[in-house]
Amino acid sequence: MSQPTQPPLLLADVQKRVAQELERIAPVIDELGERFEAAGEQLALVGGPVRDAMLGRLQNDLDFTTSAHPDVTERLLKGWADAVWDLGRDFGTIGARKGEWQIEITTYRSEVYDATSRKPDVEYGDSLVGDLRRRDFTVNSMALTVPGRVLEDPYGGILDLAGRVLRTPGTPEESFSDDPLRMMRAARFSAQLGFEVAPEVVAAMTAMADRITIISAERVRDELVKLVLAPSPRRGLALLVETGLASYVLPELPALALERDEHHRHKDVYEHTLIVLEQSIELEQQRGHAPDFVSRFAALMHDVGKPRTRKFQDDGTVTFHHHDVVGAKLTRKRMKELRFSNDEIDAVADLVELHLRFHGYGAGEWTDSAVRRYVRDAGDQLERLHILTRADCTTRNKRKADRLRRTYDDLEARIARLSEEEELASIRPDLDGVQIMEILGIGPGRDVGAAYRFLLELRLDEGPKSPDEARDALLAWWAARD
Incomplete structure (x- = not known):
């Protein structure tokens, strides 16, 4: 079965959806933006929530990026949020809950893998544009600054979203070198959103497929689960096979293409x-x-x-x-x-x-x-x-x-x-272990287990029996063993 190609989105429809979603989340994003602004810090709604607002599918999880370091973020959240917790201070991320909203705020950052590392080296960045460039795809590299609600889209994410295309902000080779798991994320987003993956991205995935081996099994597993649970997993799985990534993460799948x-x-x-x-x-x-x-x-x-x-x-x-x-x-x-x-x-x-x-x-x-x-x-x-x-x-x-x-x-x-x-x-036997020992006059041991298995097979073969029928069958079986 071929995957249906969805028509491009109209920018007017995108703008309408964003306006509707912003009205829904305005009390949260505006209040939070004002707190950061008053402290001399920048704050922007970023990534998936901006993309999903444009698609009309925004959930209750809100991701922000900020100029503030984690200690400042934590201080600004306390007294406003219902709960605040440390999601990963070393990575610059503080979590919070405000009413029905789950919030993550991460300091501007850059993260780069070396040739053998399984974990990124994290450094704080100094600008929103720099933070957006390190993200995986242009449709996830848009931000909405708050409280002013100004869209920042330095890499053309809104056009790619309208065209239903996945591209990287910089070169795909640079993006996948920074974090090879992004190759799997391309397949996952294709399956989730129904987007096409740009040819240059597919080419880089194919050339760099073996780089996925430096990523931990747990991170690969989590992306695979999200892909399989997507609305169109076939699209993403076919991309993994086509690019050779499946040969490293799920080799049993391409092996099915028998000669x-x-x-x-x-x-x-x-x-x-x-x-x-x-x-x-x-x-x-x-x-x-x-x-x-x-x-x-x-x-x-x-x-x-x-x-x-x-x-x-x-x-x-x-x-x-x-x-x-x-x-x-x-x-x-x-x-x-x-x-x-x-x-x-x-x-x-x-x-x-x-x-x-x-x-x-x-x-x-x-x-x-x-x-x-x-x-x-x-x-x-x-x-x-x-x-x-x-x-x-x-x-x-x-x-x-x-x-x-x-x-x-x-x-x-x-x-x-x-x-x-x-x-x-x-389904279980008509007599339990205590009854078996009582009827046979024996104590705990292997004979009780053998009797239990006999009664279970009898139950499966002939259906339920009365206590007297089960007792008679058990005694007959016991006598036949001697």
Whole structure:
């Protein structure tokens, strides 16, 4: 699926949106500007909030830049803000809250990476224009001085915003040398805003892709999460692959572009994956869910085991046996390297490993026992598994697609019926450990665990039993062990 090109913005519309947003935030920005002005300091709303005001999407987070050093900023905020805190004094940033507004104020600064550094050297700057030049893209290099509300746009950000283009204030090589993470931010903003990335920026990203390796895994992870949660992640992911950045931050993705054999005996796995991601986002919205990283990343990673498992058969077919298991292992490895939490790693890897399970359902031949196991194995990822499994159908054969959809509808209906009857979400044996020890006359140990597992399997196979039925089954099993 190609990404739709959005029409340019009209400057008149931009000006109208800004006027509306400024009226909404006027009490905060004007009061704050007056406090700094009275102290002989400069203050300007800057970056994302200015850009988002022009797009009509300003949130409650306000970023400012100032001539004041952090100690002065902190003093000026106290007595005015509801709360003040140190967000990063070494980087010149003080945070505050005023009513519903979250505020960050950072001293004019410049920051430069050397060839091997993972952290910037920070120096305070002495002008607003100099501060704006160090920013990543021209659409983020605009400022609104307060309290006078004068727009400062020395690098043509408003024209680039109107044209929906991402450019850098200086040369892209200079910008990406200062902070290589900006290359990923280009992909992220493209996905978030639907903007095109200027050709010279793409060229610099391609030439300097290996520079991303000096950035910490945590910062790379955070940008990747924002990209995946964007309205059009395909746009940003395709840019990462095109420029070679993906080979460093998510190498499993470009690896999906398998070399096609001359007879085209298998799908383009890379293209299939991007379609599955898009379809999972559509289902996420249709089913009333907020943007969900775990669900989307599982869609992105669900077939990463295919390159390792591809086999050409004598009859001309291609197989990918066990790519679900291999893919889950690769997913765990990649997410650990990107410093994701254990809970996130477990959730995504489990979904990757389970994504083929439904295809054993056939036309509904599963027993109730098999349905219970499907629910048990999915655990709290069941709804995400529903979305991933449905999204994984990318066939152009309408009849086949309709059949798969109806079959999964049937499975979900059976799960709902059994859940209502048996509380599937909390399946456990009909007897607990204390009851098992009491009935068998034994103390804590391995035998209790074995008995518990037996009763759980019995519950999955045959559904819930009465206490007497469970007791009789347990005693029969115990007697048969001797």
